Amino acid sequence: MKSIYLRLTAGVFLASLIGCQNNKINSPDEHIVMQLQQQALSSDLAYDLVESLTVEVGPRLAGSEKDLIAVQWAESKLKTLGFDKVYKEPVQVPVWHRGEAKASIVTPFAQPLVITALGGSIATPEKGIEANIIRFDSLAALQTASSNDVAGKIVFIDQITERHITGKGYGKSVGGRSKGAIAAAEKGALAIMIRSIGTDHDRMAHTGMMKYKDGVAKIPAAAMSNPDADLINAMLKRDANITINLMLTAQNQGFATSYNVIAEVTGSSKPDEIVLIGAHLDSWDEGTGAIDDGAGVAIVTAAGKLIQDLPTKPARTIRVVLYAAEELGLVGGKAYAKAHKAELDKHYIAAESDFGAGRIYQIDYRASETAYTELLALTTPMTNNGVVLGNNRASGGPDVSMLPSQGVPVASLRQDGSDYFDYHHTPNDTLDKIEPAALQQNVAAYAQFAYLMAQSKITLRPIFVK
Incomplete structure (x- = not known):
């Protein structure tokens, strides 16, 4: 104060x-x-x-x-x-309709992830999407990335939300949630997962509205809990190739x-x-x-x-x-x-x-x-x-x-x-x-x-x- x-x-x-x-x-x-x-x-x-x-x-x-x-x-x-x-x-x-949301790390160390669908997301194919992830610190970093690096992968935006009395940290990180699917799809990504826009350490994922853009492919979008984002970072120190399976059954009705x-x-x-x-x-x-x-x-x-x-x-x-x-x-x-x-x-x-x-x-x-x-x-x-x-x-x-x-x-x-x-x-x-x-x-x-x-x-x- x-x-x-x-x-x-x-x-x-x-x-x-x-x-x-x-x-x-x-x-x-x-x-x-x-x-x-x-x-x-x-x-x-x-x-x-x-x-x-x-x-x-x-x-x-x-x-x-x-x-x-x-x-x-x-x-x-x-x-x-x-x-x-x-x-x-x-x-x-x-x-x-939210439907079900499931995700897990397939390789190099198999583990389940706690996720939730972002509001407005489409579903994955029935058997889900399995692909390597590519990590970015922010939406801005994704937007400047090469399409060759992103195509065919699941984008992971890993921006941490700062705690503040005014909540201003939310404004800095929320762009990844609202615009991330558009930026990822423009570069050929199969799906996007973000670190939850939240300041907690609980193993709960934060939902919230995301956007699509006319003329750009719609891809599934989800948020993972902050501890799970930390887990992926620790895993990336050991192996740069992380494969995730993502399954969403969300529906726009x-x-x-x-x-x-x-x-x-x-x-x-x-x-x-x-x-x-x-x-x-x-x-x-x-x-x-x-x-x-x-x-x-x-x-x-x-x-x-x-x-x-x-x-x-x-x-x-x-x-x-x-x-x-x-x-x-x-x-x-x-x-x-x-x-x-x-x-x-x-x-x-x-x-x-x-x-x-x-x-x-x-x-x-x-x-x-x-x-x-x-x-x-x-x-x-x-x-x-x-x-x-x-x-x-x-x-x-x-x-x-x-x-x-x-x-x-x-x-x-x-x-x-x-x-x-x-x-x-x-x-x-x-x-x-x-x-x-x-x-x-x-x-x-x-x-x-x-x-x-x-x-x-x-x-x-x-x-x-x-």
């Missing part, structure tokens, strides 16, 4: 320090903001919601039967919680209809202006989707409920959006932006919770430079909840990341992601990874943010262009 503080400007740090040390209430809005924090920190609602979702629904891969059960669950919960308006919007989502599920707290004086707080409802099928993104669903829903229950509603409408099919390519986010294009100019600001349940340590914005300075003053009360005031370079989160290009201001409520990629996209993404007190702190931050933005008199546009 010290490194985060040191990177802040002196002015921002001072504003944060003053906010943390000064509990004086200067306005009715600040009084309500403090009440929201106290209520959130004493409420079990968010934990109850994520427990319900993971126990009563569980894994909910977009396009699956469980996906529609999750939609029904969300509608029912939001209506029971008493939001002013609850509705859903259809989204066409790809349907992919067309498209189905899922839904973005939406709830609103109607604004009291500016009901047509929207403060959006979102999360994604779908999950991968390996764990129960607790941290990705059941926690986010619970956080924004509980935050919206706190505001719904206020005696006097804030000026703007608070819109809670539970997006469909984020894991399969931000499908719900893109569908929302398209469906609401005519009213995006009425979206005052948007933010998304999709980074687990670690405590929020900083809030960043993407607004005009003038508005940014005013926002720091407006949101200083959030520092009492341990949130440092950050910079003006926010992306907002995956499903709202396309909104800034259309002029919509966004905020990023930064969560501590130090251990997020230990569990991300694995069978280990389960409820026990969530700390109830940290979840409550997130709810407090989102409730404060949403309320302050709904009451704000600051002109946020035109937003800062990177």
Whole structure:
């Protein structure tokens, strides 16, 4: 955390320090903001919601039967919680079935490997693929390799994901997962296997979406556990020729209809202006989707409920959006932006919770430079909840990341992601990874943010262009 503080400007740090040390209430809005924090920190609602979702629904891969059960669950919960308006919007989502995934080292030392298919992968032939591997440190190294060296082999991308509070190591290594099959196929590879995009040492493989490209052959794609990647490296020290047998039965099965599920707290004086707080409802099928993104669903829903229950509603409408099919390519986010294009100019600001349940340590914005300075003053009360005031370079989160290009201001409520990629996209993404007190702190931050933005008199546009 010290490194985060040191990177802040002196002015921002001072504003944060003053906010943390000064509990004086200067306005009715600040009084309500403090009440929201106290209520959130004493409420079990968010934990109850994520427990319900993971126990009563569980894994909910977009396009699956469980996906529609999750939609029904969300509608029912939001209506029971008493939001002013609850509705859903259809989204066409790809349907992919994981099937079986098996791999083993055939020579020089026969051993089984723990793997999982990457999302969207095709199957191998029925008897699998057996071939020598060729190892690369990164996607970039593969892209510069000779086709003569790669053709007829199984590519192995062995990039290690760095652990960091911001999760920035993921951005450095994820290209191998998303684009590796294309690069490998362009050079004649038969299949691709990657070191899992994760920071753990567990013998569990991390799944995640991969891509194909029109005009380029589709090849099977899988991830292996980090210990198995280490095993292969140790084996390569002894013999440069390693033969692997890979078998996948994954299937792409067309498209189905899922839904973005939406709830609103109607604004009291500016009901047509929207403060959006979102999360994604779908999950991968390996764990129960607790941290990705059941926690986010619970956080924004509980935050919206706190505001719904206020005696006097804030000026703007608070819109809670539970997006469909984020894991399969931000499908719900893109569908929302398209469906609401005519009213995006009425979206005052948007933010998304999709980074687990670690405590929020900083809030960043993407607004005009003038508005940014005013926002720091407006949101200083959030520092009492341990949130440092950050910079003006926010992306907002995956499903709202396309909104800034259309002029919509966004905020990023930064969560501590130090251990997020230990569990991300694995069978280990389960409820026990969530700390109830940290979840409550997130709810407090989102409730404060949403309320302050709904009451704000600051002109946020035109937003800062990177």
